[in-house]
Amino acid sequence: MGNHFMTLRHTPLIDCHRQDGAKLVDFSGWEMPIHYGSQIEEHxxxxxNVGLFDVSHMTVVDVAGTDAEAYLSRLLSxxxxxVPVGKAVYSAMLNHDGGILDDLIVYRLATGCRLVVNCATREKDLEWMRLxxxxxxxxxxxxxxYVILAVQGPNSLKVLRQVLVGAESQLAAKLKPFECFVSGSRLIARTGYTGESGFECIVDAADGIELWxxxxxxxxxxxxLGARDTLRLEAGMNLYGQDMDEETCPSAANLSWTVALDDRAFIGRAGLSDHPRRDARQIGVKLIGRGVLRSGYPLVEGDEVVGVMTSGAxxxxxxxxxxxxxxxxxxASLAVEIRGKRQPVEVMTLPFVPRGQFASS
Amino acid sequence: MTEVRNELKYLDSHEWARREEDGRIVVGISDHAQDALGDVVFVELPEVGRVVSAREEVAVVESVKAASDIYAPISGTISAINERLVDEPELVNESPYDDAWFFVIEPSDVAEMDALLSADDYSALCDASDH
Structure with missing residues (x-):
């Protein structure tokens, strides 16, 4: 009822989605495509092959100025x-207790740093960052x-090079994972959230419609966005708000690698060693037998609850x-409780699906 | 637009019920329901012989998006289940009114059928939820 009278926000690509027959849903206040017919086929x-995502609901934050580097060094884990100009880095932003306020990407540009943070956390993040x-x-x-497009899949470079011209096409072909370049108002990066080779392009709205x-x-x-979720899960990537939140420290979400324990006094560092979840651990599990795993299902060993599903699909x-x-x-052995019934699960190494394993070409 | 079949009765929770000539009630989920769920990947069926009450949760359908309970439209005894759905859950998307029936109920009080929605009333309900 609460959302019923709220006006949903739209990305500049809303008409493109409607033309493609998208099923649109309320996604944190944005009317976004959940699928265009079949989520499984899109996956x-x-x-x-290659797929195209509109992720313009994500929040772009540009940080610049004399102290930009010192500030982000304090703000981020x-x-x-x-990180040199032309590279990107994934990071957590922690609260003072070491809990995860958000996860984000930082693109280092000649003019400063461009951050992409989540959509649901936009206001909270901006308030924290300004404070x-x-x-x-x-x-x-x-x-x-702006428009953020993600072009993902084994043929992503092939289609991207068909639409980029001249130097942009050359530069895109040379990008290694987590590298980026700026061309006019376009930022093109080899990043993504699918576990496949792919690119993300942050461009002006009108340019974005043409590029799409x-x-x-x-x-x-x-x-x-439905397939985006199953793709990231197969790739073993976390989703903010499900696999991690303010109550979770990086080590409990497989994110210790995003915490650089160098000589910086970054926010949250002091809280990490006695964080309430410091001994928790993230694992990937596969259901033995038929069914679907869902966020919130308890994991048990014998009669003891030893964990919880944070994401499932x-x-x-x-x-x-x-x-x-x-x-x-x-x-030693784990079972999941689904609607009151127990079913065994197998602990898996992440990612569930290694990059490129299922490419047809 | 999704299809609503005139000869069927409906629950507001999107199950359909069809009365066979022998008096048994076949139950499935509507085209509107399968469309809203998206790709169906798992179906959990009740045991044959289970006695159920109208509005009781008796089966589960899971799509890539979510799990949904299937309710008995009418009281009675489960007399058959469609085991094909276990191996081919996608039938729920492909043929919601024909191949993808879920279970059959031997009704204990067939008059309960009168409490179900007509095709017109159910269509109106679907239209309202689309806007």
Whole structure:
């Protein structure tokens, strides 16, 4: 009822989605495509060929100024000062207790740093970032009217090169994972959230509509946020708000690698060693037998609850239930409780689906 | 637009019920329901012989998106289940009114059928939820 009278926000690509027959849903206040017919077919399209996502609901934050580096070095768990211009880095932003306020990507550009944070956490993040900026000489700006496109899959470079011209095409071909370049108002990066090779492009709204249409003509199929979730889960990637939140420290979400324990006094560092969840651990599990794993299902060993599913889905690639779980202790055998019934699960190494494994070419 | 079949009765929770000539009631989920669920990947069926009450949860359908309970439209005894759905859950998307029936109930009080929605009333309910 609460959302019923609220106006949903739209990305500049809303008409493109409607033309493609998208099923639109309320996604944290944005009307976004969940699928364009079949989520499972879209998932396979990205694993085997190439798909196109509109992720313009995500929040872009530009940080610049004399103290930009010092400020981000204090704000983020990963160390952006070690990242050269033209590279990106994944990081957590922690609260003072070491809990995860958000996860984000930082693109290092000649003009400063461009951050992409989650959509549901936008206001909270901006408030926190501005609060922490008080003693730094920095500007924190949120551009309007942009489009973020993700082109993902084994054929992503092929279609991207068909629509880029001249130097952009050359530069895109040379990008290694987590590298980026700026061309005019375009930021093109080899990043993504699917576990496949792919690119993300942050561009002006009008440019984004044209780019979307030309990528569609070049053979990239539109992919909804439903498949985005199963793709990231198969890739063993966390989703903020499910697999991690303010109550979770990085080590409990497999994110210790995003915490650079160098000589920086970054926010949250002091809280990590006695965080309430410091002994918890994230594992990947696969359901033995038929069914689907869902977030919130308890994990048990014997009669003891030892953990909880934080994300779950049906894996279109593996054709079984998979999910991420947080467990509080080491266990020999695990079962999941689904609607009061127990079913065994197998602990899996992450990612569930290694990159490129299911490419057809 | 999704299809609503005139000869069927409906629950507001999107099950359909069809009375056979022998008096048994076949139950499935509507085209509107399968469309809202998205790709169906798992179906859990009741045991044959189970006695159920109208509005009781008796089966589960899971799509890539979510799990949904299936309710008995009418009281009685489960007399058959469609085991094909266990291996081919996608039938729920492909043929919701024909191949993808879920279970059959031997009714204990067939008059309960009168409490179900007509096709017109159910269509109106689907239209309202689309807007």
């Amino acid at each position: 396979h399209q990205v694993r085997q 990963n160390n952006v000062t070690k 922490q900026a008080a003693s730094f000489e920095v500007s924190i700006e949120t551009p309007e009217d 249409q030309s990528l569609r003509r070049a053979g990239a199929a539109p992919i909804g 049906f894996s279109p690639t593996l054709e079984c239930g998979i999910g991420l779980a947080r467990i509080d202790k080491e266990v």
